[in-house]
Amino acid sequence: MESKKIKVVELFAGVGGFRLGLEKTKNYDVVWSNQWEPSTKIQHASMVYEANFGPENHSNKDIAQVSISEIPDHDLLVGGFPCQDYSVATTLHNSKGLIGKKGVLWWSIHKILSEKKNKPKYLFLENVDRLLKSPSSQRGRDFSVMLKSLDDLGYAVEWRVINAAEYGMPQRRRRIFFLGYHKSTEIYKKMKQSEKADWLLEKGTIANAFPVTIENIKNANSFKLDGDLVEITENFNKGGKLSPFLNTGLLINGKIYTMKTVPNYDGSKTVLRDVLQNGEVTDDFFIDADDLPKWEYLKGSKKEIRKTASDFEYSYSEGSMIFPDALDNASRTIITGEGGKSASRFKHVVNTKKGLRRLTPVELERLNMFPDNHTKLDGITDTKRAFFMGNALVVGVIEKIGKVLNNQINSKNE
Missing domain, CATH: 3.40.50.150 (Vaccinia Virus protein VP39)
Structure with missing residues (x-):
C-alpha cells in the first residue's frame, strides 16, 4: 500500500x-x-x-x-x-x-x-x-x-x-x-x-x-x-x-x-578536510601576510587590562583557539559572522598548500550538508551567504x- x-x-x-x-x-x-x-x-x-x-x-x-x-x-x-x-x-x-x-x-x-x-x-x-x-x-x-x-x-x-x-x-x-x-x-x-x-x-x-x-x-x-x-x-x-x-x-x-x-x-565520519574545495578558491579568501599578526592575536590567549567607554578598568582573559582549524575533525560551529575579510577570533581558518585562508560559501554550505551553491544568487554577497549558514541547521x-x-x-x- x-x-x-x-x-x-x-x-x-x-x-x-x-x-x-x-x-x-x-x-x-x-x-x-x-x-x-x-x-x-x-x-x-x-x-x-x-x-x-x-x-x-x-x-x-x-x-x-x-x-x-x-x-x-x-x-x-x-x-x-x-x-x-x-x-x-x-x-x-x-x-x-x-x-x-x-x-x-x-x-x-x-x-x-x-x-x-x-x-x-x-x-x-x-x-x-x-x-x-x-x-x-x-x-x-x-x-x-x-x-x-x-x-x-x-x-x-x-x-x-x-x-x-x-x-x-x-x-x-x-x-x-x-x-x-x-x-x-x-x-x-x-x-x-x-x-x-x-x-x-x-x-x-x-x-x-x-x-x-x-x-x-x-x-x-x-x-x-x-x-x-x-x-x-x-x-x-x-x-x-x-x-x-x-x-x-x-x-x-x-x-x-x-x-x-x-x-x-561508530559509522563513518566527515571531517573538515572532506568539505574543502581544491583549485577553485579565489585569492580574496587567503589571509594577507600583513594581517596575520591580527588573526594570531585574536585567536591567541590573552590576559590584559581593558577599559570601558566610561574609563572603567577591568582585567580580561580568554584561552587560545586552535589556529588554524584542525582538518582531521568536524568543524567548530559556524556562526553568522563567518563571512568577510576582517580578522576574527571565531571565523574558521584552514591551512592549504597556497597558504592560510577563510572558508568559502560552498564549504560553509557543505558543513551544514546543503547542496553546493544553494545560496548563490545575483545580489547576494559571500558575507550574506555565510550569514545564512550561521543561521541554518x-x-x-x-x-x-x-x-x-x-x-x-x-x-x-x-
Missing part, C-alpha cells in the same frame, strides 16, 4: 534547511512556507528560498500578521524558531489568547496550533540548546512554558539535544530537536503505553534516528508541570542553580520524564529524523 503524503508547513524557513532534509524522504510535501526577516529591507533569505523551491505557496510577510485562514491545513508543522523570552505576562479571561512579549515567535506557532480547526497532528521544531536552561534567573522556565502550552493544546513532546558531529556529520553544531504528537495520533497512544525510558532509549522517533547507549543512563528524573502558564512564568525553578531538563526527555499528560543520554555511533539531522518520523506515521496503525 502506498504511504500517504505528509503535508508540511515550514515556518521561519530561512533558506530551506528543513525542507531540504524532509524532501530527501520523498513522502513530505511542503504546502506552505513562511520566511520574514524583520530587521532587513531586502528579504535575502526569502529570495534564496524562492530561487530554490519556487514562489508558489511561499509567504514573505511577518508571520504575526498572517491570518490563520491563509495557512493551509497540514499534517506536520516544522521550523527553527528564534530563542526568545517566552514568558507569559498575563492571560486574557475572555479570550484564548496569551499575552507574551510582542514579537516573540513562539506565540505565532501557538496561535496556529490553537486556532486551526484541523490542527497539525505532528510538530518538528529546532532551537539552540540554551533553551533548556534559560533564563539564568529561572533555569528551564522558557522550555517549561513551551511544553506546558503544548500540553494544554493536546500534544505530547519528545526532545533531544543532538550534536551533529557525534553522528558522523561535518560540524560540531549542538541543537535541541523536538517532536510533538497530537493525542489523536497512534504515536501518542504508543508513547503513552510504553515505558518512558524505553521510548527515550530505543522506541521513540529520535532514538531510532540517533541511537544512544542503553547503559550508564544518568540522572533520570520525572516531575509534574504544575500550575498554569502564568504561574510557571512566575515561579518555575525560582532560585534553582540547574535546569531540571536534561538533554533527552518527553512530556505527556503534564508529566516530564528526562535523562542524560550518550550518543552511540545541519540538513542531515532533519533527514534522519524525517525518515523515521515518516515510517512511524505510515506504520500500519497510524
Whole structure:
C-alpha cells in the first residue's frame, strides 16, 4: 500500500534547511512556507528560498500578521524558531489568547496550533540548546512554558539535544530537536503505553534516528508541570542553580520524564578536510601576510587590562583557539559572522598548500550538508551567504529524523 503524503508547513524557513532534509524522504510535501526577516529591507533569505523551491505557496510577510485562514491545513508543522523570552505576562479571561512579549515567535506557532480547526497532528521544531536552561534567573522556565502550552493544546513532546558531529556529520553544531504528537495520533497512544525510558532509549522517533547507549543512563528524573502558564512564568525553578531538563526527555499528560543520554555511533565520519574545495578558491579568501599578526592575536590567549567607554578598568582573559582549524575533525560551529575579510577570533581558518585562508560559501554550505551553491544568487554577497549558514541547521539531522518520523506515521496503525 502506498504511504500517504505528509503535508508540511515550514515556518521561519530561512533558506530551506528543513525542507531540504524532509524532501530527501520523498513522502513530505511542503504546502506552505513562511520566511520574514524583520530587521532587513531586502528579504535575502526569502529570495534564496524562492530561487530554490519556487514562489508558489511561499509567504514573505511577518508571520504575526498572517491570518490563520491563509495557512493551509497540514499534517506536520516544522521550523527553527528564534530563542526568545517566552514568558507569559498575563492571560486574557475572555479570550484564548496569551499575552507574551510582542514579537516573540513562539506565540505565532501557538496561535496556529490553537486556532486551526484541523490542527497539525505532528510538530518538528529546532532551537539552540540554551533553551533548556534559560533564563539564568529561572533555569528551564522558557522550555517549561513551551511544553506546558503544548500540553494544554493536546500534544505530547519528545526532545533531544543532538550534536551533529557525534553522528558522523561535518560540524560540531549542538541543537535541541523536538517532536510533538497530537493525542489523536497512534504515536501518542504508543508513547503513552510504553515505558518512558524505553521510548527515550530505543522506541521513540529520535532514538531510532540517533541511537544512544542503553547503559550508564544518568540522572533520570520525572516531575509534574504544575500550575498554569502564568504561574510557571512566575515561579518555575525560582532560585534553582540547574535546569531540571536534561538533554533527552518527553512530556505527556503534564508529566516530564528526562535523562542524560550518550550518543552511540561508530559509522563513518566527515571531517573538515572532506568539505574543502581544491583549485577553485579565489585569492580574496587567503589571509594577507600583513594581517596575520591580527588573526594570531585574536585567536591567541590573552590576559590584559581593558577599559570601558566610561574609563572603567577591568582585567580580561580568554584561552587560545586552535589556529588554524584542525582538518582531521568536524568543524567548530559556524556562526553568522563567518563571512568577510576582517580578522576574527571565531571565523574558521584552514591551512592549504597556497597558504592560510577563510572558508568559502560552498564549504560553509557543505558543513551544514546543503547542496553546493544553494545560496548563490545575483545580489547576494559571500558575507550574506555565510550569514545564512550561521543561521541554518545541519540538513542531515532533519533527514534522519524525517525518515523515521515518516515510517512511524505510515506504520500500519497510524
